[in-house]
Amino acid sequence: MQARDLSVLLSVILIVAMLIIPFPSWMLSILIIINISLALLVLLTSMNMQEPLQFSIFPSLLLLLTLFRLGLNVSTTRSILSTGDAGGVVHTFGTFVVGGNIVVGFVVFLILVVIQFIVITKGSERVSEVAARFTLDAMPGKQMSIDADLNAGMISDTEARERRDKVSREADFYGAMDGASKFVKGDAIAGIIIVLINLLFGFIIGMTQHGLGFQESLSKFTLLTIGDGLVSQIPALLISTATGIVVTRAASEGNLGTDITKQLFAYPKMLYVTAGTIFLLGLFTPIHDLLTISISSFLAIGGFMISKSKDQEIQLEPDTEEEVQVEDLKSPESVVNLLNVDPIEFEFGYGLIPLADTNQGGDILDRIVMIRRQLAIELGLVVPVVRIRDNIQLQPNEYRLKIKGSEMARGELLLDHYLAMSPGYEDDSIEGIDTVEPSFGLPAKWIAENMKEQAEMLGYTVVDPPSVVSTHITEVIRRNAHELLGRQETKQLIDHLKESYPILVDEVTPNPLSVGDVQKVLAKLLKESVSIRNLPIVFETLADFGRMTTDTDLLTEYVRQALARQITNQYIVQGETMKVVTLSGRVEKFVADGVQQTEHGNYLSIDPSVSQSIIESIAKQIETVSIQEQSPILLCSPAVRMYVRQLIERYFPQVPVLSYNELEANVEVQSVGVVNID
Numbered sequence: 276m277q278a279r280d281l282s283v284l285l286s287v288i289l290i291v292a293m294l295i296i297p298f299p300s301w302m303l304s305i306l307i308i309i310n311i312s313l314a315l316l317v318l319l320t321s322m323n324m325q326e327p328l329q330f331s332i333f334p335s336l337l338l339l340l341t342l343f344r345l346g347l348n349v350s351t352t353r354s355i356l357s358t359g360d361a362g363g364v365v366h367t368f369g370t371f372v373v374g375g376n377i378v379v380g381f382v383v384f385l386i387l388v389v390i391q392f393i394v395i396t397k398g399s400e401r402v403s404e405v406a407a408r409f410t411l412d413a414m415p416g417k418q419m420s421i422d423a424d425l426n427a428g429m430i431s432d433t434e435a436r437e438r439r440d441k442v443s444r445e446a447d448f449y450g451a452m453d454g455a456s457k458f459v460k461g462d463a464i465a466g467i468i469i470v471l472i473n474l475l476f477g478f479i480i481g482m483t484q485h486g487l488g489f490q491e492s493l494s495k496f497t498l499l500t501i502g503d504g505l506v507s508q509i510p511a512l513l514i515s516t517a518t519g520i521v522v523t524r525a526a527s528e529g530n531l532g533t534d535i536t537k538q539l540f541a542y543p544k545m546l547y548v549t550a551g552t553i554f555l556l557g558l559f560t561p562i563h564d565l566l567t568i569s570i571s572s573f574l575a576i577g578g579f580m581i582s583k584s585k586d587q588e589i590q591l592e593p594d595t596e597e598e599v600q601v602e603d604l605k606s607p608e609s610v611v612n613l614l615n616v617d618p619i620e621f622e623f624g625y626g627l628i629p630l631a632d633t634n635q636g637g638d639i640l641d642r643i644v645m646i647r648r649q650l651a652i653e654l655g656l657v658v659p660v661v662r663i664r665d666n667i668q669l670q671p672n673e674y675r676l677k678i679k680g681s682e683m684a685r686g687e688l689l690l691d692h693y694l695a696m697s698p699g700y701e702d703d704s705i706e707g708i709d710t711v712e713p714s715f716g717l718p719a720k721w722i723a724e725n726m727k728e729q730a731e732m733l734g735y736t737v738v739d740p741p742s743v744v745s746t747h748i749t750e751v752i753r754r755n756a757h758e759l760l761g762r763q764e765t766k767q768l769i770d771h772l773k774e775s776y777p778i779l780v781d782e783v784t785p786n787p788l789s790v791g792d793v794q795k796v797l798a799k800l801l802k803e804s805v806s807i808r809n810l811p812i813v814f815e816t817l818a819d820f821g822r823m824t825t826d827t828d829l830l831t832e833y834v835r836q837a838l839a840r841q842i843t844n845q846y847i848v849q850g851e852t853m854k855v856v857t858l859s860g861r862v863e864k865f866v867a868d869g870v871q872q873t874e875h876g877n878y879l880s881i882d883p884s885v886s887q888s889i890i891e892s893i894a895k896q897i898e899t900v901s902i903q904e905q906s907p908i909l910l911c912s913p914a915v916r917m918y919v920r921q922l923i924e925r926y927f928p929q930v931p932v933l934s935y936n937e938l939e940a941n942v943e944v945q946s947v948g949v950v951n952i953d
Contacts, residue, residue, distance in 0.1 A: 655808025
């Protein structure tokens, strides 16, 4: 155990001992001086901190100091009532304050108690209560602000995590301060009660047990009581002041001394006004002129010196800024930072600024938060932060989406219109600007707001511009999710899984599979729209087959078969037969015979004319299925599935290719077409 930990434990034990064991008067004097020193240290620390969280231990420290002070009160009370002596410090304080007049000393003590209890303690308690309430009420807004900055790319994930943690700690701190302020109030009340007990019972004990006369007993125990009250109330007053400073330092920029001097003297001309007022006060009242003239002169000279220093700062400021800018350009960090490429960027023309401006009702930031959550649930992938910025190089109503620096999609919005997609037939009464729905390439029209209700009654799907762009962003990210999953992102997923399945993760990586191997398997799954959210099943499969082969293509096939239930549910409609397009035996043989095996993996190599015939036949079957308003699904044997996918992904990237082993046994399958070649 470290020395500092041991010292705190011994201090707590000492407090408990003071409540039970009588201490000698010389030891009480030492503890009283320590108590005053600690109170002064706490006050100075609270004045020099820049924000309340820098003194986050204050609520607990306040409890310990209050208990320490009450323990001292108990010990000094025991000593006063039993021996008529509480040490030299108590006697000195009592003698110094009383100064030969018991009444004056008692009045001074009462004034100190009133100052602490009525002014400082009461105010600190109220500020703590209001601060705790307002901090808790503001938490949702602060969290939303952090999410908005994160999605706008203004802060990183680490910074967002730190800010959320700070918001949480602030709420905990002010909540604790609300309760801790009650300790100070209770301590003040206990101090008053202890003083009355010392005074009353000390007077009685002095006359009955110590054989003192009325006047002598009253004088002696009043002196000791006032001395004891002072040595406890002065530290209590310092602690109460520190409490008030801590809970009122909400908007400070530096320590208390810096803030006071900076803000109080921010307007030097006000010192001239104050100096003039004091001068006139001496001129028109009986106050001595020498006193008012000296103070007003001091204020005027101070105002002149502060004004002069501010003028010099203003003159030096442009040169300083220029030097900083030149230094930044010279520093290597300024160039290195330019090399960073954001994973996802959303850029828009100046005409679409209202989309992102919350003051104009824009909610694109909130929508992107929901997109990231939706894709995390659907794909099991933590989508990186989307950096949002305006770009004057784009047309006013144009936007584009970039992934890792490359443009992946572009579109155009009319903010004062709605996008209407026809139900399969066009109605001439719906007038608008012909366009194409950006997410799925469907024909559509931009219609005015007064046409919206009519279009909906005719069966059109009417969507507002923010929904159009958010859907487009969602689909583009979903189609390119495999590019967003790198080794670093894979390592984060593995670390998250390891918290719940440590043994499973240890069986897979780093041996027999590296993080790169796992990343390739997961990326291949995402590329074919297979969710990787169920990572335990993925890793169970990799653990089973990873020692047999490190071919990521084969491992992906094994994982797909392990995810058969998930894949089946992804494409089947409950209560309906799954309609698929199958491959003829001849086509599957052509594909199987064209597989070339090398030490670096297998690849498909077949005659171009044969592959062209296969693709044309697939295109014909897909067109037939699409006419029937059904989504085409290609079904083949497990041995050739990944090679068929390689063959058609350039031409039909959205058509899923499944194998028989990826469908559950109870699924009813109906073939609505067969791919064949002559």
